[in-house]
Amino acid sequence: MxxxxxxxxxxxxxxxxxxxxxxxxxxxxRVLTIGVAISATLLIIGVVLAAFVGWTGSLTGAALxxxxxxxxPGLLGGLAVLQPLAIAQLGLFVLVLTPILxxxxxxxxxxxxxxxxxxxxxxxxxxxxxxxxxxxx
Amino acid sequence: MSPTxxxxxxxxxxxxxxxxxxxxxxGGMLVIxxxxxxxxxxxxxxxxxxxVSIIATSSGAAAAYVRDRLTNLxxxxxxxxxxxxxxxxxxxxxxxxxxxxxxxxxxxxxxxSAGMQVYRLREELPPETPPSAAAQxxxxxxSYPDARLGREVPYAARRIGLGFVAMGFAGLISxxxxxxxxxxxxxxxxxxMRLPMKVSTATSNFMIGVxxxxxxxxxxxxxxxxxxxxxxxxxxxxxxxxxxARLLVRxxxxxxxxxxVPVLIVIALQLIARGLGLDIGFGG
Numbered sequence: 001m002x003x004x005x006x007x008x009x010x011x012x013x014x015x016x017x018x019x020x021x022x023x024x025x026x027x028x029x030r031v032l033t034i035g036v037a038i039s040a041t042l043l044i045i046g047v048v049l050a051a052f053v054g055w056t057g058s059l060t061g062a063a064l065x066x067x068x069x070x071x072x073p074g075l076l077g078g079l080a081v082l083q084p085l086a087i088a089q090l091g092l093f094v095l096v097l098t099p100i101l102x103x104x105x106x107x108x109x110x111x112x113x114x115x116x117x118x119x120x121x122x123x124x125x126x127x128x129x130x131x132x133x134x135x136x137x
Numbered sequence: 138m139s140p141t142x143x144x145x146x147x148x149x150x151x152x153x154x155x156x157x158x159x160x161x162x163x164g165g166m167l168v169i170x171x172x173x174x175x176x177x178x179x180x181x182x183x184x185x186x187x188x189v190s191i192i193a194t195s196s197g198a199a200a201a202y203v204r205d206r207l208t209n210l211x212x213x214x215x216x217x218x219x220x221x222x223x224x225x226x227x228x229x230x231x232x233x234x235x236x237x238x239x240x241x242x243x244x245x246x247x248x249x250s251a252g253m254q255v256y257r258l259r260e261e262l263p264p265e266t267p268p269s270a271a272a273q274x275x276x277x278x279x280s281y282p283d284a285r286l287g288r289e290v291p292y293a294a295r296r297i298g299l300g301f302v303a304m305g306f307a308g309l310i311s312x313x314x315x316x317x318x319x320x321x322x323x324x325x326x327x328x329x330m331r332l333p334m335k336v337s338t339a340t341s342n343f344m345i346g347v348x349x350x351x352x353x354x355x356x357x358x359x360x361x362x363x364x365x366x367x368x369x370x371x372x373x374x375x376x377x378x379x380x381x382a383r384l385l386v387r388x389x390x391x392x393x394x395x396x397x398v399p400v401l402i403v404i405a406l407q408l409i410a411r412g413l414g415l416d417i418g419f420g421g
Contacts, residue, residue, distance in 0.1 A: 030200075032203065039371070040372065040375055047368060085364050092357070095371060096192055096354065098196045099346035106210065118214065118276070124218050125218055125347070128218070132221065132352070133355075
């Protein structure tokens with residue numbers, strides 16, 4: 001085989017098969033890449049700064065918030081004084097949000113593609129995710 | 138944690154990421170025992186770190202898998218309906234069901250499934266069959282470019298009803314027992330729906346992130362995600378997953394199965410041990 005690479009469009013035309021649309025794949029892939037890159041950057045900054053001032057130190061030397069870092073006031077307070085712990089926590093938050101953002105991205109792309117079945121599927125998945133969050137609180 | 142310990146956790150997490158990307162699992166089977174046994178980390182904190190590990194494996198590898206058409210987005214999203222609703226039901230039932238026996242039963246089911254895999258060890262691709270009307274209506278018919286075979290491989294999901302129910306069961310189990318259940322997802326796509334092995338593990342990998350993200354909020358809110366432990370885990374798993382995704386493309390489906398089966402057996406034994414009350418760490 002001299003030319004093993006076939007574009008998804010060609011394959012679709014040739015066999016009538018429904019490959020995932022390229023725009024959808026690229027958008028989902030990009031959301032995942034960007035989410036991972038931002039998260040990893042924040043985590044690395046956290047680790048590097050922790051090596052200098054310790055995880056619970058602060059770069060500005062200002063007083064740290066009394067709330068734990070996984071609460072919103074604790075996180076914002078920690079970020080305000082450049083606490084390594086808070087910067088890494090933000091990185092973990094971005095990591096957790098990334099898969100949810102990719103479901104939202106697919107929803108938008110399925111709407112653009114006018115793929116009614118998968119608009120409903122994406123909405124269903126989002127609804128169940130929201131239910132799961134509400135049930136536990 | 139000393140810097141040496143951090144580096145060891147980082148290294149183990151790289152291995153968990155590579156294995157997770159190849160076998161379609163979250164890596165809890167390595168991360169949890171490593172944290173609890175090597176460093177005596179509290180089991181709740183270890184599970185919190187493993188949730189982070191699942192999301193890191195998934196997002197780290199899926200970016201490449203989705204771009205390279207190994208992950209089938211429609212198959213993944215359609216089956217996520219089953220896994221997420223199963224997980225909600227499982228979380229609700231968790232309060233009234235005794236998990237001990239469930240761990241044991243699930244372990245035996247996985248061990249049996251591993252035995253069944255022996256029959257497929259020599260199979261590179263599932264036999265090609267004409268796509269059903271249901272598969273076409275749901276868009277579960279596609280193809281993937283196989284760099285190793287040097288050609289485009291067409292496939293269609295079979296036994297969609299059975300696959301959907303198996304996925305609901307996988308979701309139920311993860312909600313009930315707090316495990317990622319990536320192995321069950323691969324079994325549902327490979328065994329029930331007869332998707333190519335690489336498509337099965339890459340799509341499982343893609344799916345596990347969403348379910349884990351739903352429960353991650355709860356774990357973080359409870360303070361179970363310890364930043365100092367979760368950070369080296371997340372960074373190691375991300376690096377490993379990106380590496381693993383590059384590796385999978387170059388492997389044959391047979392080789393992927395040869396990696397998956399031992400992983401399945403280890404998870405099965407961990408679950409059985411936990412069901413019998415032996416504390417040797419557990420996976421999924």
